[in-house]
Amino acid sequence: MPIKLPDAPRILITRTDRIGDLVLTTPLFKALREQFPKAWIATVVFREHHEIVQGNPYLDEVILYDKKGSERGLWGQFLFSQKLRSKRFDVVIHCHGTNRMHLAAWFAGIPVRIGYDRRASWALTKVHPYNKKEGLKQEAEYLFELLEPLGVTPPREIETFFPITDRSVQSFESMRLFHKVPNDLPWIALNPSASDVTKMWPAERFAELVTCLQKERPSIFLAIGTSQDRATIERLIKNTSVPVFDLSGRLSLGMLGVLLKRSALLISNDSGPVHIATAVGTPVVSIFGRYEPGLGPKRWQPLGKNSRVVAKDVSHIPAAERKFTYIDEIAVEDVHAAVRDLLTLGV
DSSP states (O other): OOOOOOSSOEEEEEOOHHHHHTTTHHHHHHHHHOOTTTTTTEEEEEEHHHHHHOOOOOEEEEEEOOTTTTTSSSSHHHHHHHHHHTTTEEEEEEESSSSSHHHHHHHHHHHEEEESSSGGGGOOOOEOOOOOGOSSSSHHHHHHHTGGTTTTOOOOOOOOOOOOOOOOHHHHHHHHHHHTTTSSEEEEEEEEOOOSSOOOHHHHHHHHHHHHHHHHOOEEEEEOGGGHHHHHHHHHHTOOOOEEEEEEEOHHHHHHHHHHHOOEEEESSHHHHHHHHHTTOEEEEEEEEESSTTTTTHHOOSSSSSEEEEOOOOOOSSSGGGBBBBBGOOOOHHHHHHHHHHHHHTT
């Protein structure tokens, strides 16, 4: 049964997990704005992820959740729920099911609470089956199912959004000049890290790929990641004679968006920067090694036409006999072919 909302509803969307997941949630903001043009639309995100949504044209408010700080304990969690209560939202859509968010919205007294059947689902008023783990659709397509009770349908082409601000551009340019990163050749961004080692294509193969690419098309190679990824990037650099600029730990999320927008291509493991690159219009080659339902390329592949997924063909292997990851079995030649394909198209 459709849920009836006021003519100018106050809508809250929560997404408190990883970077790429939040980027893939941004199409919902636009769809809700088009369905409810008079609405007040807000989102709750982790404090450290604010640059992904700050300045989004379809949002009226960004509420920052400080899970590691002021909202860490029970008292902080209660105060956060009361902050939500004061904003008098009519409906909340939980795009990632967590005990904290479900309970916060419940304590806040939000009348309509939509979310997945996992983690304190009793605190919801509209429970959607947790079918994402089937991995039959892209993550953003799954998210649009949550909006069906509100009469919102997915667009023909789902597009993500990442804001590029003047402040981020200025900060990035200062960093670029300080580290003497040239811009007289095309930039190719490299992301040899990921949130899990089972998603990480060996750094030595990234190095071999860089060596091959430099012979064909001279470029400036920029390696990205957090400061914890520096050892991985150092292995990459050690195994090629081609200069690679190590920018690990030197970029805010906003600055990363600027770098990717200015790059000709991103070559990456299955990780958040893939979705930021797609959002700013940069071609992507995304390397996948995992096939467990809900973790594979069907669900987490980049959106858009200017992207290529490189993964081992396991269609001939019975599901019960498949390994958890095949990342070590992906050849340099396969990734190289995907890169050449995109660069030949001139995208």
